[in-house]
Amino acid sequence: MSHPHSKAEIIAQLVEVQRDLTITVQAIPPERFDLSNGTEWSAASYLKHLILSNKPFVKGLGLPKERLAEMFGQSERPSRRYEALVSEYGTLTTTGGVRAEDYANVTPVSYRMPDGVTDEQSHLIEVWNTTHDKLYQQIEAWSEEDLDAHQLPHPAMGVLTIREMLFFTLYHNTLHTRDIQRVSGTAGAS
Numbered sequence: 044m045s046h047p048h049s050k051a052e053i054i055a056q057l058v059e060v061q062r063d064l065t066i067t068v069q070a071i072p073p074e075r076f077d078l079s080n081g082t083e084w085s086a087a088s089y090l091k092h093l094i095l096s097n098k099p100f101v102k103g104l105g106l107p108k109e110r111l112a113e114m115f116g117q118s119e120r121p122s123r124r125y126e127a128l129v130s131e132y133g134t135l136t137t138t139g140g141v142r143a144e145d146y147a148n149v150t151p152v153s154y155r156m157p158d159g160v161t162d163e164q165s166h167l168i169e170v171w172n173t174t175h176d177k178l179y180q181q182i183e184a185w186s187e188e189d190l191d192a193h194q195l196p197h198p199a200m201g202v203l204t205i206r207e208m209l210f211f212t213l214y215h216n217t218l219h220t221r222d223i224q225r226v227s228g229t230a231g232a233s
Contacts, residue, residue, distance in 0.1 A: 046125040053209045061175045064220040071227045076164045086227040089219045090167050091154040097174050103195045104181035122191045122206040129214050
């Protein structure tokens, strides 16, 4: 995976990761989808975590830009490059500053399944794909300049520009797609 910068490059890589995760989850036998080894999450829990992480960002992208500026100000600095943001996040995770499994507000237990869902795996894949379709739809209204001018808060990294949030989303989705492949034994399924 190359280091994206433009909106088109970021979207192309997000689409690829979305596809890879979908194929991976579809390849997991249903009886293994919710299995955990006790030290890390199950494939289902990682997917729930990704959905819970992506949905607020997508919702934020749908707000009028003026409203975002009122709520979070406008960026007074240039966006960091993809590799710089990933490096900073990596430092936070390796030094113990952040670990998804340790944060009560991002744990998958807070994911509530709608009543009547009998196939959790298919339902989560559908929500994953719908969330990404909305992301791509929302981001269409954003210019390259807008991506650097507007910002949103990130729960572990502070306020990030929209471009940086896209970088984080790409990295985070990629990271946990690999986790899902590892814990489910489906590495190479995509």
